[in-house]
Amino acid sequence: MVRDFSLFSSPGMAPTPNGDPHAAVACVHDGPPIFYSPSNTRDGRGTWVITRARDQRRVLQDTRTFSSHRSIFASALGEHWPVIPLELDPPTHGVFRALLDPLFSSKRVIALEPTIRERARALIDRIARERTSCDVMRDFALPFTVSVFLSFLGLSQRRSEVFVGWVSDLLHGNSDKRTAAARSIVGFIDELAARRRRTPAFDFMTFVVQAEIDGRSLSEEEVRGIGVLFLVAGLDTVAAAIGFDMAYLARNPKDQELLRNEPNRVMLAVEELLRAYSTVQMVREATKDIVFEGVPIRKGDYVSCATMIANRDPSEFERPETIDLARQGNHHTAFGYGPHLCLGAHLARREIVVGLREWLARIPAFRIKEGTAPITHGGHVFGIKDLILTWA
Known part of the structure; x- marks a missing residue:
């Protein structure tokens, strides 16, 4: 069965005012467990889309049959190096994962929480002092995640606006802007790595350039691949999550009031x-x-496991289209599944929780500003922009 599912096309395509891409893709559960989308990827190739959560888990667990090695970021620049460890397969993936896991442990994230809270408060307090309305993505979500990233790297917050510009262009710019932003990010990572080789510091990049695997130092491409993953994956996904959360709370004042009055419910x-x-x-x-659920998948075919589909699967979640902030036993796969479970999941969760708590503690009842419409888009990472919130 063939379906043209444009919501899964390249970032920035099919932007929709007041759109709900998550509800749009959830309709696939009325159809077959797997279907073919002919225009799903940046390179124009089609993709098999897996709709059932249990089948996605099978794919993500079976790294021998379904490989992660694609070099998406590098290929957009005409290069061929992997983002690490995301685009590596076992056993190499496990070597790098073991190296990096301790940096993102729950213990390390707890130690970083005061800094995360400080960054959130500084941004929100400035917004609260100066205005009664803001573009939450531009003024808070992106600067907040960038600020945490800079703190993690041990860099000055003076670079914040530059990073926000790069990430905005990468997410929402045209093809030329996205390419330029990607080159700027790579150039920054390479320059920072070279600086830390010359002058070590007590930070993430120093750890990476001094690390060894199998008795050798990491190559320049390996250091670059790690740095790019942390920058790109750690910024757009967390910022997008905060944006969608803010949009939901702006449209649902009762849930907003509940979390404001009972902040212990936020987690x-x-x-x-x-x-x-x-x-x-x-x-x-x-x-x-391979034949998967009766479908002949050929060597080289792409297979999509979209978390936004799996996490609205009615066979996994009771009333999946209902947002229940008190839902228990929530075994979602927002951070993936299997060996490639998100390396920064602990950090991402903490950023989102702290960000929402501090916002609700400092900003009164907010809503989407009348006459404005947040823009949502599909793609490899769903996103939202032009989310203008206002309050009394």
Whole structure:
């Protein structure tokens, strides 16, 4: 069965005022468990889309049959190096994962929480002092995630506006702007790595350039691949999640009031919002011919495991289209599944929880400004922009 599912096309395509891409893709559960989308990827190739959560878990767990090695970011620049460890397969993936896991442990994230809270408060307090309305993505979500990233790298916050510009162009710019932003990001990572080789510091990049695997130092491409992953994956996904969460709360004042009055509920609520507004589509490449759920998948075919589909699966979640901020046993896959479970999941969760708590504690009842319309888009990472909130 063939379906043209443009919501899964390249970032920036099919932007929709007041759109709800998550509800739009959830309709696939009325159809077959797997279908073919002919225009799903940047390179124009089609993709098999897996709709059932349990089948997605099978794909994501089977790294021998479904490979992650695609070099998406580098190929957009005409280069061929992997984003690490995301685009590596076992056993190499496990080597790098073991190296990096301790940096993103729950213990490390807890230690970073005061800094995360400080960054959130500084941004929100400035917004609260100066205005009664803001573009939440431009004025808070992106600067907040960029600020945490700079803190993690041990860099000055003076670079914040530059990073926000790069990420905005990467997410929402035209083809030329996206390419230029990608080159700027790569150039920054390479320059920072070279600087830390010359002058070590107590930070993330120093750890990476001094690390060894199998008794050798990491190559320049390996260092670059790690740096790019942390920058890109750690910024757009968290910022997008915060944006979708803010849009939901702006449209649902009772839930907004509940979380404002009972901030201890925010952590559980965030899990439900991660489920309902998952942002990432994971794509694998078949390493051999296989029949999957009766469908003949050929070697080299792309297979999509979209979290926004799996997390609205009615066979996994009761009333999946209902947002229940008190939902228990929420076994969503917003951060993926299997060996490639998101490396920064602990950090992302903490950023979202802290961001929402501090916003609700400092900004009175807010709504989407009359006469404006937030723009949503599909793609490998679902996103939202022009989200203008206003308050008394």
